[in-house]
Amino acid sequence: MQIPNWPVSTSRELELIAEVLGSHTWGGSHPFVAEFERRFADFHGCRHGITVANGSLALELILWAAGIEPGDEVIVPAHSFIASASAVCRYGAIPVFADVDPDTFTLDPAAAAGALSPKTRAIMPVHFGGMTADMDALGDLARRRGLSVIEDAAQAQGSEWRRKRPGTFGLAAAFSFQSSKVMTAGEGGLVLSDDDAFAARARSLANHGRREGHGWFDHFDAASNFRLSGIQAAVLLAQLERLPEQIEQRARAAQRLRQATAGVKDLQWQHVPAPVTAHNYYLLLGRHPRRDELRAWLDAKGVPSTPYYPRPLYANAAFETAPHRVMPCPNAERLVKDAFWLPLRLLMASDNTLDQVAAAFCQFR
């Protein structure tokens, strides 16, 4: 069984990196940075892209530029990478953990509605595994209650809900280019927004409070440096060129695995609702009541898998001290026991390998 490696590069990355190294601008002022921001924003049908050093800072920058203050509440799903919640804590605000839908693994709109309070300022859907959350229901809820939608799209480059891509559903979306993600420069992040004033403020805060049309030493906020380098932008330009084709390849692979394992007793793959017009398949998420036995079986056959997160976010030691609020999360509590995922690199494998992976599932008793 041949499972490809990830991440990978071609001569294209080397060619673009060489161009940056041959210039005398290696940092955030290299034209590749602005070019990547424009291309990534265009690809998502969004007006503004602001690159930052990583996805966690992309979330922090959005909360900062949105004016989230100490005591404000932000609704986050009980399952995600820690950064979705810890970014909220960085501003003294309060993450409120709401349950996820057990079939889609994304924030349950009814649970989010039940978690609102007079202090709620924003809702943060996480497009988990690369599949967009229910942006109809969450968008409606936010509009009715006057809340900002802040998308954690760290895993969802190129994914779609009713043919629209992350960054176009609310105030802003945060993306990650960390090395496990669907495109990467080792580290990196980006904020997308359609709001002109918000984007200008975010860009300024990420660049020491500078403003367009003013000098390098003119600072309008005591802000910080979140910038991405020209060398990273070179790698990301090359990675973005290959992304659409890779998304199609993974979608075909996921379809092949789903079909070939349709008869496996008690195996349940992530439900893909009809409005999801594209899923980038960062992860292929699944559930099985005997997950640990299944994973041991797969491991013996050479099939890599991950046993989901070990606990809901709120059960991490970090929240013994960090202020937060928890709603009842029976689905999140169950998923930690029976959910798993197959990694992106497996979905880049040949049809022959995919058939062997499917056979391993089918042989499990």
Ligand SMILES: *Cc1c(COP(=O)(O)O)cnc(C)c1O
């Ligand atoms: C990767 C990830 C982040 C953080 O991105 P970094 O670039 O690693 O800081 C945030 N949220 C989710 C859901 C992620 O998967």
